[in-house]
Amino acid sequence: NSFTSIYESIGGATKVRQLVEAFYPRVQAHPLLKPIFPDDIQPVMEKQYLFLTQFFGGPPLYTEKYGHPMLRARHLPFPITPSRAQAWLECMHQALDEVEIVGEPREQIWSRLVMSAHHMVNQPEKTD
Numbered sequence: 001n002s003f004t005s006i007y008e009s010i011g012g013a014t015k016v017r018q019l020v021e022a023f024y025p026r027v028q029a030h031p032l033l034k035p036i037f038p039d040d041i042q043p044v045m046e047k048q049y050l051f052l053t054q055f056f057g058g059p060p061l062y063t064e065k066y067g068h069p070m071l072r073a074r075h076l077p078f079p080i081t082p083s084r085a086q087a088w089l090e091c092m093h094q095a096l097d098e099v100e101i102v103g104e105p106r107e108q109i110w111s112r113l114v115m116s117a118h119h120m121v122n123q124p125e126k127t128d
């Protein structure tokens with residue numbers, strides 16, 4: 001029902017883990033994204049697991065450990081162009097498909113991620 005969080009409706013911690021594990025190999029293989037991510041992706045995966053848990057309405061794991069997400073500010077050190085935002089969303093779309101997040105929760109997750117990704121853009125297309 002409408003009081004169930006996205007987090008619960010997709011299957012909780014197990015599904016969020018699967019999503020993160022499906023997403024980062026694609027990021028690391030993407031020519032536009034690979035150069036701005038560290039080689040050791042494990043710490044990023046862990047932070048994203050904590051963040052997406054709370055983003056989907058689960059327990060506030062990211063904030064408990066790192067404080068307010070302030071995601072746009074935390075992304076400012078990295079040149080995020082419109083095409084990098086598009087690339088990020090493509091990897092996420094494929095990851096959502098791979099772990100079979102479908103239906104209404106998929107629609108809600110997708111629209112929120114599209115907005116967040118566009119919000120993260122901090123560089124025009126040609127300066128990097």
Ligand code: HEM
Nearest residue numbers: 036037038044047048051074078080084085088116117120
């Ligand atoms: C961290 C890239 C969008 C959530 C990072 C890092 C990079 C990055 C390079 C830092 C990795 C490091 O620690 O060295 C991008 C790009 C995006 C994007 C290119 C394209 C728009 C998003 C979106 C979300 C998100 C839409 C969430 C909805 C996070 C989180 C972290 C992170 C939670 C860890 C922050 C921390 O340091 O605590 N991202 N990101 N990112 N990103 Fe993104």
